[in-house]
Amino acid sequence: MNATELLIGGRQPPAELLLRDVHVLDPRAGIDTRRDLRVRGGRITEIGEPGTLEPAPNSACGSGNGVEKEGNEELIDGAGRLRLLPSFFDPHVHLRTPGQEHKEDLVTGTRAAAAGGFGAVIAMPNTDPVLDSAPLLRSLRDAAAREACIPVGFLPAITRGLAGEQLSEMAELRQEGALGFTDDGKPVYSAGMLRKALQYQRLCGGVLALHEEDPTLSRGGSMHEGAVSAALGLSGIPTIAESTMVARDAALAGYEDGRVHFQHLSCAASVDAVAAAKARGWRVSAEVCPHHLLLTEQDVRGMDTSMKMHPPLASEADRLALIEGLRTGMIDCVATDHAPHARNEKEVPFEQAPMGSTGLETAFAALYTGLVLAGILDLALLIERMTAGAELFELPTPTVAVGEIANLTLVDLDAEWVAGEHGWASRSENCCFAGRRLTGRVLMTLAAGAIAHRDRALQMVGA
Amino acid sequence: MNHLISIEDLERSDIERIVSQAERFAEVSDREIKTLPTLRGRMVLNLFYESSTRTRSSFELAAKRLSADVVNFAASGSSVEKGESLKDTVLTLSAHKPDAIVLRTPWAGAAELVSRWCSAAIVNAGDGKHEHPTQALLDVYTLRRRVGAIDGCSIWIVGDVTHSRVARSNVLAFQRMGAKVTVVGPPTLIPRGIEALGCDVRYTLDELDTADVVYALRMQNERMSEMWIPSIREYAAWYQINGRRLSSHQVLMHPGPVNRGVELSGEVVDSPQAVITAQVEAGVVVRMAVLFELLAGTRGPRTVAGPLGADAPAGLPSPEPVAAGRLA
Numbered sequence: 001m002n003a004t005e006l007l008i009g010g011r012q013p014p015a016e017l018l019l020r021d022v023h024v025l026d027p028r029a030g031i032d033t034r035r036d037l038r039v040r041g042g043r044i045t046e047i048g049e050p051g052t053l054e055p056a057p058n059s060a061c062g063s064g065n066g067v068e069k070e071g072n073e074e075l076i077d078g079a080g081r082l083r084l085l086p087s088f089f090d091p092h093v094h095l096r097t098p099g100q101e102h103k104e105d106l107v108t109g110t111r112a113a114a115a116g117g118f119g120a121v122i123a124m125p126n127t128d129p130v131l132d133s134a135p136l137l138r139s140l141r142d143a144a145a146r147e148a149c150i151p152v153g154f155l156p157a158i159t160r161g162l163a164g165e166q167l168s169e170m171a172e173l174r175q176e177g178a179l180g181f182t183d184d185g186k187p188v189y190s191a192g193m194l195r196k197a198l199q200y201q202r203l204c205g206g207v208l209a210l211h212e213e214d215p216t217l218s219r220g221g222s223m224h225e226g227a228v229s230a231a232l233g234l235s236g237i238p239t240i241a242e243s244t245m246v247a248r249d250a251a252l253a254g255y256e257d258g259r260v261h262f263q264h265l266s267c268a269a270s271v272d273a274v275a276a277a278k279a280r281g282w283r284v285s286a287e288v289c290p291h292h293l294l295l296t297e298q299d300v301r302g303m304d305t306s307m308k309m310h311p312p313l314a315s316e317a318d319r320l321a322l323i324e325g326l327r328t329g330m331i332d333c334v335a336t337d338h339a340p341h342a343r344n345e346k347e348v349p350f351e352q353a354p355m356g357s358t359g360l361e362t363a364f365a366a367l368y369t370g371l372v373l374a375g376i377l378d379l380a381l382l383i384e385r386m387t388a389g390a391e392l393f394e395l396p397t398p399t400v401a402v403g404e405i406a407n408l409t410l411v412d413l414d415a416e417w418v419a420g421e422h423g424w425a426s427r428s429e430n431c432c433f434a435g436r437r438l439t440g441r442v443l444m445t446l447a448a449g450a451i452a453h454r455d456r457a458l459q460m461v462g463a
Numbered sequence: 464m465n466h467l468i469s470i471e472d473l474e475r476s477d478i479e480r481i482v483s484q485a486e487r488f489a490e491v492s493d494r495e496i497k498t499l500p501t502l503r504g505r506m507v508l509n510l511f512y513e514s515s516t517r518t519r520s521s522f523e524l525a526a527k528r529l530s531a532d533v534v535n536f537a538a539s540g541s542s543v544e545k546g547e548s549l550k551d552t553v554l555t556l557s558a559h560k561p562d563a564i565v566l567r568t569p570w571a572g573a574a575e576l577v578s579r580w581c582s583a584a585i586v587n588a589g590d591g592k593h594e595h596p597t598q599a600l601l602d603v604y605t606l607r608r609r610v611g612a613i614d615g616c617s618i619w620i621v622g623d624v625t626h627s628r629v630a631r632s633n634v635l636a637f638q639r640m641g642a643k644v645t646v647v648g649p650p651t652l653i654p655r656g657i658e659a660l661g662c663d664v665r666y667t668l669d670e671l672d673t674a675d676v677v678y679a680l681r682m683q684n685e686r687m688s689e690m691w692i693p694s695i696r697e698y699a700a701w702y703q704i705n706g707r708r709l710s711s712h713q714v715l716m717h718p719g720p721v722n723r724g725v726e727l728s729g730e731v732v733d734s735p736q737a738v739i740t741a742q743v744e745a746g747v748v749v750r751m752a753v754l755f756e757l758l759a760g761t762r763g764p765r766t767v768a769g770p771l772g773a774d775a776p777a778g779l780p781s782p783e784p785v786a787a788g789r790l791a
Contacts, residue, residue, distance in 0.1 A: 225654075233571050233590075234591075303572035344548065
């Protein structure tokens with residue numbers, strides 16, 4: 001199976017589109033300027049100076065007006081203001097299928113991703129039943145081909161049933177299209193078991209994505225251990241529950257020359273452990289979530305269950321270290337860890353609530369508002385980190401260049417909105433940024449050459 | 464005040480007002496007829512998700528002394544065991560239009576959550592390991608009666624601070640009243656970051672004689688099976704308040720129930736320094752004052768503005784707001 005076949009879904013009619021005078025920003029391609037750009041049959045066919053590409057005959061002017069006749073090209077005028085970016089890539093989402101469709105499914109989850117500007121996502125295996133066998137992976141990929149509006153990759157479990165006791169049939173799963181493996185939601189607590197998975201990786205390949213948590217340190221905890229947990233009387237999860245496991249597993253990967261990816265880093269000590277591993281040349285990479293870059297334990301004071309996630313929101317010093325790690329590249333990419341839960345599951349006392357926040361629909365705007373507008377990170381760097389996940393999982397990186405399949409995200413950096421004010425594309429609403437005023441709105445997402453999302457606001461921008 | 468959720472929400476003046484009101488109620492409880500008509504026609508609902516004898520009966524007695532109707536709802540043997548969520552239980556019981564819900568749960572933040580789901584005044588009677596504000600108020604009341612002003616007092620809270628809602632509420636309440644609070648216990652049972660509340664942290668009883676007040680916490684046997692401490696025997700050897708450690712100038716407090724021979728030796732429980740039974744006595748009058756504060760005090764508009772008031776038939780006089788002076 002070649003790399004692109006590992007992603008499945010999003011096979012809608014190929015886009016026919018002329019984007020006029022949009023500000024194209026693709027840090028890898030070295031473009032940061034106004035351009036006209038044409039998409040034909042789902043591929044980028046022309047990129048020219050602004051105002052130089054003429055609409056094809058019979059074009060439907062404006063957009064979203066329902067005139068989508070065959071051969072018609074939709075025209076969008078960016079007025080030099082709208083940004084055209086490579087579509088984002090999220091290596092960590094929970095689509096909850098099979099078994100927990102009351103939280104999310106392949107349709108709503110990928111719609112939420114497209115609404116957030118993501119052109120592809122990687123789904124986690126902690127479903128019911130756990131994604132740990134080839135037949136289940138096959139049926140899930142079949143379902144994704146029918147239902148997902150953007151391409152989805154799947155990471156089956158490292159160990160059967162996420163139980164940490166027996167390897168899943170990794171080689172067969174790879175043949176069936178496994179992008180890699182993870183026990184996300186749980187650590188592979190036995191070092192011996194992880195070592196065997198790393199050894200098996202030599203046979204079948206596939207990145208091992210690791211949720212790092214020492215359960216003997218985190219057990220019973222529902223938030224970061226510190227002044228806030230002490231004041232609220234909530235059992236704390238110390239940052240060492242994560243960082244000691246990052247250090248241990250980096251050493252295991254180094255010893256076996258394996259390839260591991262650390263999921264959702266949450267604290268300064270973990271960034272240090274990753275930096276030490278990289279300095280030794282070990283093949284490790286890491287992701288960080290928007291909520292860990294923007295929120296802290298202080299946001300848990302109100303005991304809002306949307307603020308309860310794993311790993312927990314940590315201290316301000318940890319947050320700053322994560323931002324610095326992302327800036328320097330010690331942390332390779334942004335991942336949302338989109339974790340939908342039904343309202344009734346979250347509308348309970350804090351200690352009873354399940355872990356997780358949705359994040360696909362707010363990731364870009366929250367990071368743009370909190371880090372770029374605040375002058376902490378460059379927009380170009382943020383875009384690079386929001387697209388870098390693809391390469392980490394050995395997939396082609398979305399690029400704005402002639403001949404490429406259109407994986408594009410059109411954003412209005414001036415648009416302000418309140419997260420959740422018009423509801424969510426996701427089936428769940430447990431978003432830690434709900435109610436916050438954000439700047440930067442995704443207007444359109446093209447994934448695998450097709451229009452996967454179109455914002456209502458776009459109708460007014462066209463024409 | 465609309466609710467009593469946590470001591471953190473209270474100013475010193477709030478605490479003083481409630482404690483002073485409790486002192487006025489205490490005068491009444493010495494009379495032959497102890498009941499006041501203050502909350503006649505009001506309903507107080509005790510909703511307890513954890514077993515509790517003294518707190519629940521103390522609230523019940525407080526409500527009855529003020530002539531309120533009392534309904535007790537225990538989670539065991541109820542719809543809760545059939546899987547009903549906290550929210551649905553509260554919504555169901557709210558249909559009976561309680562004026563106040565006294566709530567005890569094993570979950571931090573539950574009282575705050577419930578206050579958003581219904582119009583009744585919520586009294587937190589313990590939410591997990593978070594807070595137990597009426598215990599702190601009755602402790603302030605008891606201590607004020609014993610020593611006068613609490614300002615400048617050195618108060619040591621000794622024991623399992625990690626698992627104690629009493630400790631958290633009392634650290635805050637004693638500090639609001641001007642005391643200097645130190646928490647003492649085995650390092651495994653002192654939560655990291657507790658000093659951010661403003662208290663000092665110690666791990667031994669050395670220099671215990673510098674304390675004016677020693678507040679011992681209950682040591683639960685489960686803590687040993689959960690391996691928080693090596694053994695109860697060793698705990699007692701290091702942290703028990705006994706005749707050798709307690710000085711005659713000190714006041715000894717404990718929220719009860721006491722484990723004699725563990726956190727306190729028998730002789731100190733029975734000593735004149737101990738105010739443990741006074742604390743229990745204070746429970747009723749302080750809880751009367753809390754119910755009075757929430758249902759009859761300065762916030763008269765509840766009967767008009769709240770949904771409860773809106774349901775009242777037109778033309779009926781609203782329950783008379785009872786001025787404090789009436790008791791004098």
